[in-house]
Amino acid sequence: MEGGVSLSEIHTKKDTLYGLELLRYVNLEISKGTLERVIPIVCSFNENSDFMLECLNKGAADYLLKPIRPEVAKTIFLHVHRTYTSPSRSTEYPRSIIRRFSNLEDRLDxxxxxxxxxxNTIIQYYTPSLSPLDIPNFPRLNSASEIERTNILKKKLTDWEFxxxxxxxxxxxxxxxxIFEHAMELDELRELSxxxxxxxxxxLAIRQAYHDSNPYHNFTHAVDVLQAIFFFLCEMRLLPSLFSAGYNRRGKSSNKQRCRPNDLLxxxxxxxxxxxxIGHDVGHPGVNNDFLIQSQTPLAxxxxxxxxxxxxxxxxxxxLMQKYGFKIYESEPPCETKYSEFRKIVVNAILATDMQLHHKYVKDIKEQKSRFESVDFNPSQKLEExxxxxxxxxxxxxDISNTARPYHIAKSWSNVLLQEFTCQGDLERKLGLPVGPVNDGRVSQPDSQIGxxxxxxxxxxxxxxxxxxxxxxxxxxxxxxxxxxxxKKETEGDNCSLRHNSSSGNNSEYYLFIYLVS
Ligand SMILES: [Zn+2]
Incomplete structure (x- = not known):
């Protein structure tokens, strides 16, 4: 300690890139205000002048060659004086940022x-912490010990009673x-190797990012939705059956329809x-959008x-795709267009699961049906839409297919959904927020399902x-x-608080059931 200045030497690996990375990190923390009154000075054995200049460009206040002689160390406090009396301190931006912005590459960086x-901060906060992935022990489905189990599961996957x-x-x-290995066999995807x-x-990373503690919005729900979409795609013959070698890319045709959805995908x-x-609810916190908005969470x-x-x-x-190197298309030329098209489809698909937009989608689907029947309709004009x-x-x-599964399956989904809503009701009560009728049991299970x-x-x-x-x-x-x-409602007695077929024009029940799944 000399003249109120504390010197700390940070030892790192000898790799120069690591040193620059560290410098960049320190400067970022300074610019965010996490590190206060810190002036980075690089001390290194590296005598390369380009490297020295790069360090200064990356925000170092000075560059000292090692070993540092005692007389040089005595003048280090001058950097503190220079930094804190520099005119640039009167601007609202830290000095390091202004200097680095002189270089476009650094600015992008x-x-x-x-x-x-x-x-990363948002994801770390909302998803369970990921433990190391056990890839070597992950079963190869075509290994001898797995074949029998794989075949049993394949049969289940081709059944709507899944x-x-x-x-x-x-x-x-x-x-x-x-399902994914099967889809990878499609012509266009096989090319991606x-x-x-x-x-x-x-x-495995996706599975870990789902909260097991949620009664409904967990990995089991994601697999249920994946199987439903897989089933639909096989029915539409956009995917071959799990048990057939080849398939014709054709589906049933309704008489009037000139253009078919199957032909556009x-x-x-x-x-x-x-x-x-599989990713549409990843990291779901077990409370719905209304709760996040009402409680004014940072995410909302x-x-x-x-x-x-x-x-x-x-x-x-x-x-997760980026972090675990799962590249469908490169995000750089020559594949960037394919990547951005692919990304748009995934983004739109997941955003479509917002139940607040439910009736808009139903309307869009009806209008599309009319367009597809029209004689002069050309889908290529607005193909993306x-x-x-x-x-x-x-x-x-x-996403809501569990209500259309055989009754015993639909009921088990309804049970866990009610559990999750009850848990949310407890949180709402704790925060002094209004508790929804489904969340505190004011609406019976049969009534909520019928609605x-x-x-x-x-x-x-x-x-x-x-x-x-x-x-x-x-x-x-x-x-x-x-x-x-x-x-069930009749045998259990009508203890529900909602009246259906209301002629009052009050649409409160409509909002209630929108609230059910989101
Ligand atoms: Zn869902």
Missing amino acids: EIFTKDKWLT DSHKLSEDDLMRCVVI ISTDALHRFL RDSDVFALLLAS QLYNDKSVLESFHVMTLFN EKNIIIGALIKCA FIDFCAMPLFKSVSELIPEIGFTLNYLEVNRKTWSD
Whole structure:
């Protein structure tokens, strides 16, 4: 300690890049205000003048050659004086930033570093901490010991009675790998030659980023949605069946429709849908958008109260892809256009799962159906928009498909959803926020399910079935389930607080059921 100045030497590896990285990090912390009254001075054995200048450009106040002689050390305090009396301190920006902005590359570096820091901080805060991924021990599905189990799971995956609640954690993961490895065999994706290890690493990271503690929005729900979308795509013959070698890319055709959704989707769109399905709720905190907005969480503020969770899921999914080297298309030339198209599809698919936009999507789907019947309609004019409506329709159906599964499966999903809402109700009470009627049990389970089928599920599945006849099989399940819930309501007694068929024009029940799944 001399003259109020404290000297600290930071020892690092000898690698010069590491030294510059450290300098960049220190300067970033200074610019954010995390490090106060720190002046970085580089001390090194490196006598290369280019390196010395680079250090100064990266924000070092000075460069001293090692070993440092005592008489040089005595003058280091002069740097402190120079820095704190410099005219640049009168501006609102730290001196280091202004100097580095003189170089465009450094400025970009600064922007990207801050961006990365922000993304990582948000994701670390909201997702479970990722433990090291156990890739070497991950089962190869074609190994002798796995074949029998793989075949059993393949049969389950091709059945609409698929019940992910009945599967072990390992089997859930096997199902995901079966579907993705199968999709990788599509012509357009085979060309990308993505390694099995990269795929497994990424999928394991996705699994870890879901909160197991959520009764509903957990990895089991993600696998359920993935299987539903996989089932739809196989029905539409956009994916071959798991048990057939070849397939014809054709689907059922409705008489009047001149243009068919099946004809507009390419292999990369199919893969984007699968990816969006497994990642559409990644990192979900177990409370809905309303809760995040009402309690004014930083996440809600970040996204200005609009599709808060969905925006967060998209960001987390792409962050994991980047972090674990899962590259579908390079984000640089010559593949940048393909990458940006692919990214748009995934982003739009996940944003479409925001239930606040539910009725807008139902309207869009109906209008698309009319356009597709028109004689002079040319889909290539607005191909991207038309594709987004189809993709949105499919993932929305998959996201709430549990209401259209056989009743015993639909009921188990309804049970865990109510559990999650009850937990949210406890938090709302604790924070002094208004507690929703579904969150404190004021609405009976049969009533909430009947309302959800009437106001959300049936209008969606009906309009999608008209556009895509292959989805039509779900309508029968919905009708049976509605009747079963209705019978249950009668046998258990009418203790619900909501009146249906209200002629008052009050649409409060509409909002109530929108609140159910988001
Ligand atoms: Zn979901």
